[in-house]
Amino acid sequence: MKFICIGRNYAEHAKELKNAVPAEPVIFFKPDTALLVGRQPFFYPAFSNDIHYECEILVKINRLGKNIQKKFAHRYYDEIGLGIDFTARDLQNELKTKGLPWEKAKGFDGSAVVGEFVSINSLKNKDNIEFQLLKNGVVVQSGYSKDMIFDIDSIIEYVSQFVTLKIGDIIFTGTPAGVGPVAVGDQLEGLLEGESNFSLSIK
Numbered sequence: 604m605k606f607i608c609i610g611r612n613y614a615e616h617a618k619e620l621k622n623a624v625p626a627e628p629v630i631f632f633k634p635d636t637a638l639l640v641g642r643q644p645f646f647y648p649a650f651s652n653d654i655h656y657e658c659e660i661l662v663k664i665n666r667l668g669k670n671i672q673k674k675f676a677h678r679y680y681d682e683i684g685l686g687i688d689f690t691a692r693d694l695q696n697e698l699k700t701k702g703l704p705w706e707k708a709k710g711f712d713g714s715a716v717v718g719e720f721v722s723i724n725s726l727k728n729k730d731n732i733e734f735q736l737l738k739n740g741v742v743v744q745s746g747y748s749k750d751m752i753f754d755i756d757s758i759i760e761y762v763s764q765f766v767t768l769k770i771g772d773i774i775f776t777g778t779p780a781g782v783g784p785v786a787v788g789d790q791l792e793g794l795l796e797g798e799s800n801f802s803l804s805i806k
């Protein structure tokens with residue numbers, strides 16, 4: 604499986620990192636070795652001094668597809684989850700400055716936290732999914748899916764022009780404003796429509 608990630612998909616977050624709001628989705632990938640299942644600890648890596656959390660809505664692909672039209676995209680997923688796209692911001696800034704790919708800063712082991720998946724039909728408000736990230740019990744990110752610049756179906760249409768989507772692939776749909784650093788000893792918890800979806804400590 605692969606992780607397909609969307610960057611700069613919330614205007615307020617693009618602004619906080621001083622990036623332009625994109626005209627088409629910004630995409631990058633993480634390898635399967637980036638997976639960190641929701642309640643395991645995250646070990647702070649030696650190669651960075653500025654690991655940031657980015658809490659995001661996740662979409663799990665349940666059908667094989669290529670060149671999917673937006674109007675059919677809803678047939679390719681039926682579960683939504685919550686996760687963290689851990690980012691080595693110091694490495695990413697260095698790579699961006701040099702115009703190099705972000706993989707080292709985004710695809711390292713443990714960088715893709717995946718919480719529990721729930722059926723879309725079980726959500727209270729599937730057209731405007733609410734989610735939060737708590738750091739040490741304090742809300743640091745708060746998002747609504749309607750604030751995405753590119754919605755889930757548009758992302759599927761766009762990405763599937765370039766890469767075949769396979770069963771089990773997971774899309775990270777981008778993060779709202781409020782990203783920030785983590786430190787050893789921090790506790791992160793994600794809430795999807797108010798329910799705990801993942802919880803992990805930084806070690």
Ligand code: ZN
Nearest residue numbers: 657688777778
């Ligand atoms: Zn992200």
